[in-house]
Amino acid sequence: MSLRSPLGQAKGLGSAKEGLHHWWAQRVTAVALIPLTIWFAFKVAVLSMSDYKTVLECIGSPWSAALIVSLIVAAFYHAALGMQVIYEDYIGGKAVRIAAIMGTNLLLFLLAAASIIAVVRIAVGG
Amino acid sequence: MSSNNRPLSPHLDVYKLPLSALLSIVHRGTGAFLTLGTIVLVWWLMALAGGEESFNSAQQFMGSFFGRLILLGWSFALFFHLANGIRHLVWDAGYCFEKDEVEKTSYIVLATSVFLTLLVWVVAFLFTAGA
Numbered sequence: 001m002s003l004r005s006p007l008g009q010a011k012g013l014g015s016a017k018e019g020l021h022h023w024w025a026q027r028v029t030a031v032a033l034i035p036l037t038i039w040f041a042f043k044v045a046v047l048s049m050s051d052y053k054t055v056l057e058c059i060g061s062p063w064s065a066a067l068i069v070s071l072i073v074a075a076f077y078h079a080a081l082g083m084q085v086i087y088e089d090y091i092g093g094k095a096v097r098i099a100a101i102m103g104t105n106l107l108l109f110l111l112a113a114a115s116i117i118a119v120v121r122i123a124v125g126g
Numbered sequence: 127m128s129s130n131n132r133p134l135s136p137h138l139d140v141y142k143l144p145l146s147a148l149l150s151i152v153h154r155g156t157g158a159f160l161t162l163g164t165i166v167l168v169w170w171l172m173a174l175a176g177g178e179e180s181f182n183s184a185q186q187f188m189g190s191f192f193g194r195l196i197l198l199g200w201s202f203a204l205f206f207h208l209a210n211g212i213r214h215l216v217w218d219a220g221y222c223f224e225k226d227e228v229e230k231t232s233y234i235v236l237a238t239s240v241f242l243t244l245l246v247w248v249v250a251f252l253f254t255a256g257a
Binding site for chain 2: 046055068
């Protein structure tokens with residue numbers, strides 16, 4: 001048993017090294033999502049009553065598709081990070097917490113993959 | 127810890143939630159709601175990729191009362207989370223922590239999210255009328 005206090009043991013060791021990454025990634029995706037969501041929301045509003053062909057061409061144009069894929073990556077990453085914080089705050093049991101975080105991450109990855117496949121297919125005219 | 131008669135600090139029951147605290151929990155709520163709402167986005171993109179028939183049925187649902195109700199809630203949640211998120215970024219940079227500034231920016235966040243929600247729906251209906 002060490003006679004050093006917990007504070008003395010921790011002092012000078014610096015941070016846990018990767019604790020900042022979660023926080024920072026959430027900010028980076030947040031900044032990216034500011035222009036992307038505004039652009040996408042108004043694009044969908046403008047297209048809301050257009051026919052299939054118009055929407056297909058508009059969503060599938062190269063720049064549109066690139067922006068939507070960027071939006072999807074940023075949004076799902078941001079969502080996964082945010083949901084993790086919510087689970088960590090409210091779920092006491094470690095096993096349930098880890099399962100919830102992992103399950104959400106896997107589900108959000110699947111949804112992101114599905115929507116990227118959809119956009120790619122729209123863009124290349126499959 | 128046996129004394130039952132000690133004076134207690136004001137409990138949550140008698141604590142009036144400040145506006146900033148309310149917006150804070152709504153930020154979290156809209157965040158979780160938007161995460162759930164990504165399913166609508168994925169579904170719509172999948173319908174569009176699936177061809178004219180699936181796209182038309184998706185559009186038909188979105189144009190129904192229930193579909194529009196979902197989209198109204200979705201758009202407000204999005205713009206609220208966006209506006210309040212920008213305020214969070216301002217806080218992260220170290221600004222606007224004074225009590226009156228927090229109060230003022232709370233109203234700016236609310237006004238901005240209502241304004242953008244109305245704007246996007248006006249745009250949607252204008253383009254319907256024009257088409």
